[in-house]
Amino acid sequence: MITIDGLRVELDRAVILDGVALTVPAGRMVGLVGPNGAGKSTLLRTIAGLHRPSRGRVLVDGRPVHARRPRELARMIAYLPQDTALSFPFTAYQVTLMGRHPHVGRFAMESAADHREAERAMAATGTTHLAGRSVATLSGGERQLVLLAKAIAQDSPVLLADEPVSALDLRHQLDVLRLLRACADAGRTVLVVLHDLNLAARYCTELALLAGGRVVADGEPARVLTPGHLADAYGVRAVVRPDDLTGSLTVTTLENQ
Numbered sequence: 001m002i003t004i005d006g007l008r009v010e011l012d013r014a015v016i017l018d019g020v021a022l023t024v025p026a027g028r029m030v031g032l033v034g035p036n037g038a039g040k041s042t043l044l045r046t047i048a049g050l051h052r053p054s055r056g057r058v059l060v061d062g063r064p065v066h067a068r069r070p071r072e073l074a075r076m077i078a079y080l081p082q083d084t085a086l087s088f089p090f091t092a093y094q095v096t097l098m099g100r101h102p103h104v105g106r107f108a109m110e111s112a113a114d115h116r117e118a119e120r121a122m123a124a125t126g127t128t129h130l131a132g133r134s135v136a137t138l139s140g141g142e143r144q145l146v147l148l149a150k151a152i153a154q155d156s157p158v159l160l161a162d163e164p165v166s167a168l169d170l171r172h173q174l175d176v177l178r179l180l181r182a183c184a185d186a187g188r189t190v191l192v193v194l195h196d197l198n199l200a201a202r203y204c205t206e207l208a209l210l211a212g213g214r215v216v217a218d219g220e221p222a223r224v225l226t227p228g229h230l231a232d233a234y235g236v237r238a239v240v241r242p243d244d245l246t247g248s249l250t251v252t253t254l255e256n257q
């Protein structure tokens with residue numbers, strides 16, 4: 001579904017990503033992990049068509065993202081940004097319903113089916129009780145969940161989420177990652193930026209570890225989360241062990257190198 005090859009992205013004449021290659025088939029949930037400033041958000045934004053590669057290519061469903069018209073791209077890709085600040089006083093329901101816009105005719109109103117999708121997305125993200133609230137008055141976590149509802153309502157084959165659990169409590173973190181994984185299991189392609197390596201190992205089918213604008217390692221969590229890769233990428237000493245309870249890997253950091 002997503003093919004990235006020899007990707008170089010420059011912003012304000014600085015090279016942010018270089019030589020990035022990544023292939024993500026449908027039905028996978030890939031966690032983008034790596035230190036601050038590694039280029040994770042830039043990579044997600046480039047796949048979303050918001051940055052233009054200076055070299056290489058980003059194909060979604062076989063076509064370069066930049067060759068697609070915005071509306072067509074919005075039907076292919078839902079993008080949940082890291083910054084969830086919303087300055088307009090729309091209600092949470094109106095914001096969620098905006099996820100349906102790529103599917104609504106130019107001068108048409110949302111159909112009953114669009115409303116049903118929005119309601120379903122709010123139920124799936126546990127935000128139904130916020131429907132009538134102005135998004136300007138929501139807490140950071142509530143806003144993050146409503147923007148996820150909007151992305152889910154968009155019902156696109158590709159879902160890109162930049163740190164979707166950064167403002168969430170323990171319970172909501174699990175709910176959201178379970179929901180994203182269910183989207184992948186249902187055949188969507190999910191790319192998610194996460195800082196919590198334990199959650200990433202538990203919920204993602206694959207990981208891509210970025211550092212300094214390059215992919216240090218990618219593949220199954222056990223291939224990526226090795227002490228050597230973590231030392232290279234983060235400059236920390238870490239122990240990686242299987243967790244008896246979850247069955248996935250856990251990373252314990254010992255100290256900075």
Ligand SMILES: Nc1ncnc2c1ncn2[C@@H]1O[C@H](COP(=O)(O)OP(=O)(O)OP(=O)(O)O)[C@@H](O)[C@H]1O
Binds near residue numbers: 011014034037039040
């Ligand atoms: N418009 C820009 N002009 C110049 N440099 C930029 C621009 N946008 C981002 N950068 C730089 O690119 C690098 C990668 O940024 P990016 O936001 O992709 O990192 P990240 O891995 O998502 O980091 P974090 O985990 O802190 O969110 C950073 O050093 C950042 O300062």
